[in-house]
Amino acid sequence: MIKVKFKVNTEEREIVTEPTKTLLEILRDDLGLRGTKEGCGKGECGACTVIMDGKPVVSCLVLACQLAGCQITTIEGLSRDGKLDPVQEAFIEEGAVQCGFCTPGMILSAKALLMGNQNPTDEEIKEAISGNLCRCTGYIKIIKAIQKAAKAQRAALAPNTSGGTRKNRDQ
Amino acid sequence: MKVYSPETIEETTKILGKLKGNVHLLAGGTDLVVKVKEGTVLPENLINIRKLPLDYIKEEGNQLRIGALTSIETIHRSKPIRTYAPILSDAAGKMGSPQIRNLATIGGNIANASPAADTVPPLFVLNAQIVLKDQKGSRVIPIEKFFSGPGENVMRRDEILMEITFRKCAQSDEWFFSKLGQRKALAISKVSLAFRGKVNQNRLTDVSIALGAVAPTVIYAQRTARFLESKTFDSALIDEASRIIQEEASPISDIRSTSEYRRRMVGALLKQGLWELKAGVSPD
Ligand SMILES: Cc1cc2nc3c(=O)[nH]c(=O)nc-3n(C[C@H](O)[C@H](O)[C@H](O)COP(=O)(O)OP(=O)(O)OC[C@H]3O[C@@H](n4cnc5c(N)ncnc54)[C@H](O)[C@@H]3O)c2cc1C
Ligand code: FES
Ligand code: FES
Numbered sequence: 189m190i191k192v193k194f195k196v197n198t199e200e201r202e203i204v205t206e207p208t209k210t211l212l213e214i215l216r217d218d219l220g221l222r223g224t225k226e227g228c229g230k231g232e233c234g235a236c237t238v239i240m241d242g243k244p245v246v247s248c249l250v251l252a253c254q255l256a257g258c259q260i261t262t263i264e265g266l267s268r269d270g271k272l273d274p275v276q277e278a279f280i281e282e283g284a285v286q287c288g289f290c291t292p293g294m295i296l297s298a299k300a301l302l303m304g305n306q307n308p309t310d311e312e313i314k315e316a317i318s319g320n321l322c323r324c325t326g327y328i329k330i331i332k333a334i335q336k337a338a339k340a341q342r343a344a345l346a347p348n349t350s351g352g353t354r355k356n357r358d359q
Numbered sequence: 360m361k362v363y364s365p366e367t368i369e370e371t372t373k374i375l376g377k378l379k380g381n382v383h384l385l386a387g388g389t390d391l392v393v394k395v396k397e398g399t400v401l402p403e404n405l406i407n408i409r410k411l412p413l414d415y416i417k418e419e420g421n422q423l424r425i426g427a428l429t430s431i432e433t434i435h436r437s438k439p440i441r442t443y444a445p446i447l448s449d450a451a452g453k454m455g456s457p458q459i460r461n462l463a464t465i466g467g468n469i470a471n472a473s474p475a476a477d478t479v480p481p482l483f484v485l486n487a488q489i490v491l492k493d494q495k496g497s498r499v500i501p502i503e504k505f506f507s508g509p510g511e512n513v514m515r516r517d518e519i520l521m522e523i524t525f526r527k528c529a530q531s532d533e534w535f536f537s538k539l540g541q542r543k544a545l546a547i548s549k550v551s552l553a554f555r556g557k558v559n560q561n562r563l564t565d566v567s568i569a570l571g572a573v574a575p576t577v578i579y580a581q582r583t584a585r586f587l588e589s590k591t592f593d594s595a596l597i598d599e600a601s602r603i604i605q606e607e608a609s610p611i612s613d614i615r616s617t618s619e620y621r622r623r624m625v626g627a628l629l630k631q632g633l634w635e636l637k638a639g640v641s642p643d
Pocket of ligand 3 (some may be wrong): 287325
């Protein structure tokens with residue numbers, strides 16, 4: 189057993205665990221954060237995606253012994269004071285969720301993209317979610333939702349420049 | 360299973376030197392953790408090397424040095440690599456998915472010794488050198504001497520892969536990396552091909568070609584490369600080269616494809632790449 193200290197969303201956590209337990213198992217079983225899903229367990233489906241030190245990773249392939257000092261963001265950490273993240277809002281508004289199993293991972297991949305790119309092209313969005321399988325939606329509404337979230341994020345970041353030029357570019 | 364998390368290279372080589380029984384180094388874990396989960400690898404000792412200071416890309420004169428723990432995504436996005444080894448950046452961008460590329464390291468891709476490892480054919484045509492270290496010192500091995508079979512390499516059990524070095528490419532170098540997988544993202548290569556060369560007055564020179572997933576290790580297609588050099592770069596040359604390279608490749612049949620399919624695809628990848636290259640360099 190080892191002791192690891194790392195941060196999940198806003199909380200510092202210290203847990204005692206098997207060094208080879210996966211981050212996915214720790215989140216779901218030790219910390220009760222069940223928003224992160226297990227699909228394939230082999231890095232292929234993206235259902236278990238979390239943001240680790242600013243980058244999307246598959247939590248099913250990260251082991252406990254690699255977590256010391258890391259910052260992990262899970263789907264539970266996106267809302268602020270009871271208000272959903274713009275990406276979550278956009279997924280609901282665009283109907284980008286059907287069975288919902290891929291959704292937490294999909295949203296975190298989208299969030300990671302939007303943290304570094306405020307104005308992604310459809311191609312960049314497709315690349316960013318290329319590691320997230322969805323068996324229900326056909327992806328079109330997901331891409332639309334991410335574009336919508338990007339737009340909302342730009343508007344929120346530049347509230348005073350909602351003039352003509354920006355609008356034109358967005359259309 | 361015992362797990363070690365050393366923080367320095369010295370500590371790591373010391374542990375490696377002392378341990379009896381099987382030992383596995385854990386970098387990004389995208390190969391190793393899958394194997395442990397599938398039960399094909401049962402480590403008695405696991406050394407987590409994630410925290411070692413081997414995450415860097417350095418320019419030194421006409422050389423580039425890449426630390427073994429540099430992630431595939433970092434390599435894909437790196438400005439010096441895009442400028443001086445664009446074929447490596449391109450191949451890195453064609454691996455796995457963003458979530459895999461952020462974990463996966465170049466050292467892991469090489470050490471894992473899969474004949475389908477996507478950074479390896481580019482490293483062959485870059486004439487890369489692999490730097491290994493043990494308790495006593497370092498040794499340098501040319502990449503084409505590093506692999507001894509599928510999943511096998513020449514590293515001793517007390518060694519760690521430290522870095523990869525190669526000469527910067529010239530601006531005038533032409534290159535392409537083609538990979539054929541089941542689909543665009545998350546596909547292991549069925550066949551891959553790295554090409555590097557120069558075009559002067561409609562003739563190819565300094566040609567180097569490496570093939571992935573068609574033999575027990577990545578191989579050079581030397582006969583094809585020599586054949587392409589110093590002749591008129593026309594459609595007859597391209598057709599003949601694509602025939603010769605099919606003879607040179609010795610692919611296997613496995614669950615991903617038959618050997619006949621792989622052989623033909625090697626020819627097709629070369630043909631397509633050379634036609635695109637020709638279209639890009641000639642004014643007509
Ligand atoms: C879903 C998925 C998709 C993938 N797609 C691709 C793809 O498209 N192309 C491709 O080439 N690969 C692909 N891979 C394979 C894998 O991601 C790469 O080979 C990756 O680069 C391995 O690096 P790692 O750091 O994760 O290695 P690890 O799993 O940590 O290690 C792999 C092996 O190398 C050894 N090792 C690692 N670092 C060192 C070192 N510094 N010194 C000595 N030994 C070391 C380990 O002991 C282990 O035996 C994929 C994997 C998955 C799960
Ligand atoms: S459960 Fe992790 S990628 Fe499928
Ligand atoms: S909504 Fe069902 S898998 Fe995506």
